[in-house]
Amino acid sequence: MTMTTAIEVRGLRKDFPVREKGILGPRTLKRAVDGLDLDIPRGRVTGLLGLNGAGKTTTIKILATLLRPSAGTVRIDGLDAVADARAVRRRINLIAGGERMVYTRMTGRENLWYFGQLYDVPKADLRRRTGELLDLVGLSGAADTMVERYSRGMTQRLAIARGLVNRPDYLLLDEPTLGLDAPIARDLRRVVADLAAHDGTGVLLTSHYLAEVEELCGHVYVISAGRHLAQGSPAELKAATGSHRTVRLTVTDPTERTRAAADAFGATRETLPDGGELITLRHPGDMAGPLTAAVFEAGGSIGGLEIAEASLEDAILTLAERGEAGLAGPGSGRPDATTIRPGAATAPPEAATAPPEAATVPPGAGTAPSEAAAAGVKGGTP
C-alpha cells in the first residue's frame, strides 16, 4: 500500500435498501452512488457537482465516515475510511449547510468548547482557537449568547466554526453557504480559499451556487445518478460542453444584407417592437467583434451590444442532460464519462476566430465528434 496525501476514492458504490409499500413490503436496493472515482489532493478546492439526487451528499457522507460504502474504497492519506474510521475522523470535518450540527441550548463559545473536547484539542489551543474561530465567522459579539437566540445565518456560521475546530486536513463542504447573507458567504469563500492555499487543506465542495464553485474550485467532478460524467477545471468544462458565450446585438435599421450577415454566423434573429432586430449568437469563441463588424459592414446601425460569458451552470446542465440521455439510451448501462485534459479550456485560437461556417454548429452540439475532439474531450471512464 502506498502512502498518499490525498483522499482517494475508487469504485465507490452505495446502495440503500428501500421498501416501496409499508414496512412489510418487498425490499429493494436503490443505488445512490455507482462506481465513483475521485481524487481530492491537499491544497486544492475540488468541486462535486450534479443536479438534485445526483449522489453528492451521499458521497460526502461516505467520505465523512457517516455512511459505509456498499463497494469500493475510500482512502484518506492512505487510511481506510471504514477500517481506520477513528484515525480518519481526526483528519477530516464536515460542514453541511442543510443541517444544524450545533446545540441550541448552549452558547456559541460553549459549543466550540464541547466539540473541541470531542476532537481532543489541547486545552490551551482550544481557548485560543475558539476565539479565533468566533472572530472568523463574525460571532465574537454573540459568543456568550445561546444559539437558540441566533438567526439562521448566525447558526450556520457557528456550524462553520465547528467544522474548523480540529483544523482538519480535509474539509468536506456540503452546501456551506446555504442561507448565508452575501457578505458572510463571501467571507467564507475567502476562508476556504485561504485554507487550501496557505494551510494546504484539501477541500471538497458541493454547492448550488455555481459562481461559488467557479470562484473556488481548481477541479470539478460532475456526477449524475451517482455516476461520473465529467471532470476538469470550470473553464475546461465550459469549453468542452460547448457552453457558449452569448452575444446580443441590436440592429436599429435591419436590412436583407444585415440579416444575411447574421445568418452567415448562424445567429438567430428576433424583430423588436420598435422595428429593430435583436441578433443572438451563442458560440464558444469570442465572436462579438467579427459579428459586429460583419453587420456594420453590411450597412447596419448598432443600437446595442451585450456579451454574456458562458456559465458553469450551462455546462452542468448540458452534462446532466447528456448523462440522463445516456442513462435512458438503449443498452447504455453507464453514460460515457468525460475527462477534460488540462489546457483544453484554452481552446485553440482558431476556434475563437473561427470562420462563420464553424459558427453554424448549433448550440448543444457538443457531443459531435469533431467538436469533442477539438475541445479535448476524451470518451471513457476517467
Add this chain to the structure above:
Amino acid sequence: MPIAWATAWRTWQMTRRAYPWTYAVGTVLPAALTIALAHLGFHVIGGGAVGDDFAAGSGTTAYLAYIVVGTTAFHFAVRLILWSAKALITEQRQGTLGALLIAPAGRLPYLLGFTGFAVLSSVLEFLTLGLVVAALGITVPVSSVPGALLGALALIAAVFALSVGLGGLMIAAGEAHISQNTVFIMLGLVGGFTFPRDYLPEPVRWFAELLPTTSAMDVLHGSFTGGQSLPELLPRLAVCAALTCAHLFLGLTCLPRAEARAVERTY
C-alpha cells in the same frame, strides 16, 4: 475522561436551561404515589399483614419497606434509561447526531458522561422521596450498608448496560416511545422490583435472570429488607457484574451498526 466530563457538564447546562427545577416534581410524584397507594392498600385491604407466600418469596414481612426500596429503584432505573438510552436519539432529533458521529471521540465515554449527569440529577430528585416515606411513617431497615451501596452501583451499571443496546435500537428504528415503554413494562413485571419473582411463571423467571437488573435488585432487597450480609450478597453481585459486562459488550458491538442504520434511514 475529558469527554465524559465534558458531556456531563454540557448536559447539565442544557437541562438546567431547558427545564425549571419544578420539573423534578413530575419525576418524583409517580414514585411517591406508588408508595402512598401501597401504604393505603397494605393497611386498608391487607390489614397491615402480608401473606406467607410474600414473606417466603421476599424474605421479609416488612412489605412497605420492600415497596419503598423497589419503587425507588424502579423509578430511578426508568429515569436513567430515559436519559442514557435516549441520548443518541435526542441528538438525532436536534440535528446534532452527524456532528457527534464524525468526531473521533469514543461512544463509551460520551454515554458515561450522560449517565453520570443522569445519576447525579436523579439522586437529588429521589432524595426528596425520603420526605414522603418519613411522612407515612415507614421505616426501612438496612442489614448491610456496603451491600446497599454496592447494590445501588450494580443497579446503575446494569441499567447503563441495558441503555446502550436500547439506545442503539432507538436510533436504528428512529423511534423511542414503543421501545422505552416496552422495556419499562418488562422491567416492572419481571425485574423483581416491587414483588417477589416467585409469583411469576417459571419461563418468565428464567428470562428475568438474563437481565442484570434482576440480580442487582436481589442485592438491594437483600441488603435492606432481606437481612443478608455482604458475603451472602456477593454471588448475586457477581452474576450482576457478569451480565452487565455481557450486555455492555453486546450493546457497544451493535452500536456502530445502529448508528450507520440511523444515518442511512435519513439519507
